[in-house]
Amino acid sequence: MSTVEIGLTAIGVFAFALSGALMAVRKEMDVVGMFVLAAVTAVGGGLTRDLLLGLRPAALQNPWWWLIVAVATLIVFFFSRVVDRLRRAVLLCDAVGLGLFCATSTTIALQVGLGQLEAILVGTVGGVAGGVLRDVLAGEIPSVLRRDTQLYVVPAVLGCALLAVASTTGLDGGPLIVLAGAAIAVVRILALWRGWKAPAPRPGGRTVR
């Protein structure tokens, strides 16, 4: 990985860990719960990706992320109100993490020999599954599935598709990852800023059960 990728990954892990630790505080967990939720959010996507691909989880081979997760946990432990007030900055970093994790996961899936459609699926899971696991452990319906959430999965899918197509051109992998990740981050941030949401069935459907 290039220095740029390492830096972006660290930002993403940190932002994901902050969101996990903040969720744990909301749910009245102790410091153990904060660390676990921070770790699950930060590495859950990559872990799920590696299990799907039959790879030994990267998170078990090079656990440098522990340190970032621990720092994020401590910051939220002592300054949760400050972090909460910086929510916009956290969301920006989260978008960077989403973009990079999606792009990295798509690339790994292609390297393992998956087809493009399958790689887009695995890439999206790699970016999104951490937050889904965080919400499930916190006893909530995953936020990315709810109708009150700004687009999250859609930019992920689009960016992974962009990368899967671009990778067939023989362009160099490293810059492509950064480019596709940036595209995801930008669309996600635009969605946050402009309030873009995915369509939902009409309210009448709500009575269905």
Place this chain on the structure above:
Amino acid sequence: MSTVEIGLTAIGVFAFALSGALMAVRKEMDVVGMFVLAAVTAVGGGLTRDLLLGLRPAALQNPWWWLIVAVATLIVFFFSRVVDRLRRAVLLCDAVGLGLFCATSTTIALQVGLGQLEAILVGTVGGVAGGVLRDVLAGEIPSVLRRDTQLYVVPAVLGCALLAVASTTGLDGGPLIVLAGAAIAVVRILALWRGWKAPAPRPGGRTVR
């Protein structure tokens, strides 16, 4: 796979996807949530089976199911009330899917070299885990575990056991799968029709915590 098996699998995937998308509507998710829940319900069982057996997930090798899941999602998106009124038909198709997924999973487990008892376990998981994941993501206790549900796991276990025993006779695999799957579907439909339920501990136990 024979044409019959392919047709039955498509029916099962479609029915499972409908149930996932309907659950998403009930939980006020957007179209992304509907697609994710439909997909998880339809392929979650096979995915869990493959992870348990250490196989590359079949859902990643031949993603024809995307199309069926997308169609089911769109149908529920636009006509959720109609689909809801056809609930009995959906439950019938769900029973067909349960039977086939259980029978296929048991066969795969036996082919991988598992013992009969283990194959019954994996076969049941292959049929049931998709619905369990659907309910967990929707923030509900899995319906197959609740005391108000008609028999679902029990016919699955019985059919998988039937298949595991029959496979020792050297009979041809294809017809056995259809036969065992049909047996599961019939018992499940009888349970729905007659209101058969598994025993539950006496109400006095409810105070336990």
Place this chain on the structure above:
Amino acid sequence: MSTVEIGLTAIGVFAFALSGALMAVRKEMDVVGMFVLAAVTAVGGGLTRDLLLGLRPAALQNPWWWLIVAVATLIVFFFSRVVDRLRRAVLLCDAVGLGLFCATSTTIALQVGLGQLEAILVGTVGGVAGGVLRDVLAGEIPSVLRRDTQLYVVPAVLGCALLAVASTTGLDGGPLIVLAGAAIAVVRILALWRGWKAPAPRPGGRTVR
């Protein structure tokens, strides 16, 4: 495995299965739900460990635990109030199971070639994940993450770390497992007895969301 280890494992599986079945009773599940929750609690940790390590799940190779889980389910089905009154004994056995599962999982992770830090992580997951899956399937926030729970993950981590360090000395594996497992059980029981809890962020943080 030595006779001592086999006996301790059986005690742990039994205690974990009891806690799963009791949770199912609380959640008004039927006997199917009781068995599933008992099984998930008893073997979920080892299963998660094996998936993380890329091993064929031990639970699928030698399903002797079915019998213990079935017995525990039946006992809770008929005598849930009695079992509930013996809660302290169940918690003691649970501590024994936690200790042994953590120690076994750490050892397996080291044997597979993981580094010490990674082995501590996998060891803790092997001891704790069963209870986490139980709580998720029951629709609850995992008890080990909540601020009202006596130390559970902390003794697990400490014991796994003790074992990971001790294993570098070349001491014999079997006694080390029993020793580290006993250390975990003792610290867990002390935490229960003395009411030790992990620190939690100040209440002011609670308003964060």
